[in-house]
Amino acid sequence: MTAVVAAAVAAAPRDRWRAWRRLRRRPAAMVGLVVVAAFVALALAAPWIAPYDPLKTNFLLVRKPPSGLHWMGTDEIGRDVLSRVLWGARASLLAGVVSVAIALAVGVPLGLLSGYVRGWVDGLLMRITDGLLACPALILAIAMAAFLGPSLTNAMIAIGITATPIFIRLTRGQVLAVVVEDYVEAARALGNPHLRIAVRHVLPNVLPPILVQATLAMASAIIAEAALSFLGLGQQPPAPSWGSMLNIARNFIGQAPWMSWWPGLAIVTVVLAFNLLGDGLRDAFDPREG
């Protein structure tokens, strides 16, 4: 019986290695991974690679089209768009990471509890999840950001909370499938305490779909942060974020269209990359795939 448990615990890293090899064979997913890595590198290196100060205004350079000096042009008060796009990557990626981390930190333990304990705890948590899912995520995030006050931190909290129910549901569903497996029964028969069984034997085996969902949720969180900043409820001016840059750019769409091209393209590229990576991970973790 101990052998069953040990084999199950050892199987998780082996499956992950196999999944990584399958992921590497998917060109689209690898492109997604490389693009995500590139954006992370650009965001981290922004202070050194941005050609200008993203906040520095220059009234002699108001709304200049892309040129050798300003590759992506300048904005309505003469700030360099490329520098703002590079610095804006920080806000977008930070919002993605922090929101998904909040959703994971709250959703996974609650889902684990719900699926493992069952009974009234499960019933209560599922009804709460149903209620939260009934409010469209963006509207709830807008309302929360409105009541908490507009800032990037509050936007991240709001996005994280609205993304949580999906992780509760997903983890619970996976746990329900795993707890009936032989190795969990065996771990229970060996007299392991519940917390140890849940954390050591159940959790590692439910992680792959959660990882896939987390990757896809990053894409949604980046769009949600851009949306809240676009509405003026996320990153506050003059700090750069792709959403707030678009909010200003739409007022100059006829005179300076480049102001809206670049932040929008940046959002599409990074979101597409996360979606490609998420799709690839889903296929790589799918046991039916060769």
Place this chain on the structure above:
Amino acid sequence: MGGLLAYIARRAAVAVPTLLVVSFVVFGLQLLLPGDPALALAGEDRDPEVIAYMRRLYHLDEPIWMQYGEWVFRVVRGDLGESIRLKETVGGLVATKLWVTAQLAVLSMLWAVAIGVPAGIVSAVKRDTLWDWSASAIGLAGLSIPNFWLGIMMILLFSVQLGWLPASGYVSPFEDPVGNLAALAMPSFVLGSGIAAVLMRHTRSAMLTVLNADYVRTARAKGLREKRVVRRHALRNALVPVVTLGAIQLGELLGGAVLTEQVFSIPGFGKLIVDAVFNRDYAVVQGVVLTTALLFILLNLAADLLYFLVNPRMRG
């Protein structure tokens, strides 16, 4: 008929606890207000009389469960409060604006179905061909392009460059039906494109499952032409989950409408909540969240009902 009624009753009973949680969430929003809620609820007006009125109206001096009870009692009677800024009842405001958003949502759904379902069918029938890859790539792009950016780009092309469509605004269909369609053409396409991508992916996956089913193989073995097999046998069954998904997505549209209405300056439901946020009109914000959640629950019930009606196996 008896089966249908029992089914509706069962699904409606499940919605009751959901509604209860929604009421906690919407009421709980006001607990997020930093500082004295009466001060915040009074908005820009720092008049002590208004603050005292707010304190009385929302029972802010009473324990939290009493405040909640009072709030639920008012909401159940249809009283969602009054807009501080517009001096109108929230219920009235929501009803007026919802009509505009409903037109946008219906047109968006038409775009989504017209693009998403055929693309999904072609993608599945011509699996692993250029058609399939192109449809999948467009579907993925549809999921990755934020609708507010797509809206800005479409304004740039169709309004600023080509001058074909109005960049913003809304015309009532009763005053000018053609003007109404022209004003809503771009926003509804923008809002529908994301849903089209979701429908495309689901139609493709449902069609692939159905095309490999035994009854489809039997239909082919009988010597039926492929077109007839796809239309009569595969599509009918594949569309069952897609129809219900469509009903649920209509609820999601209400969320997306917030941004689209903002980009195209459409005076609908979404614009109402954004304006209310900036005017610190909290009763309106709560009213909009509550209404969208109610609509979402109703649409889910409708989707369940539709699933029951279109799926012969569920009728027994």
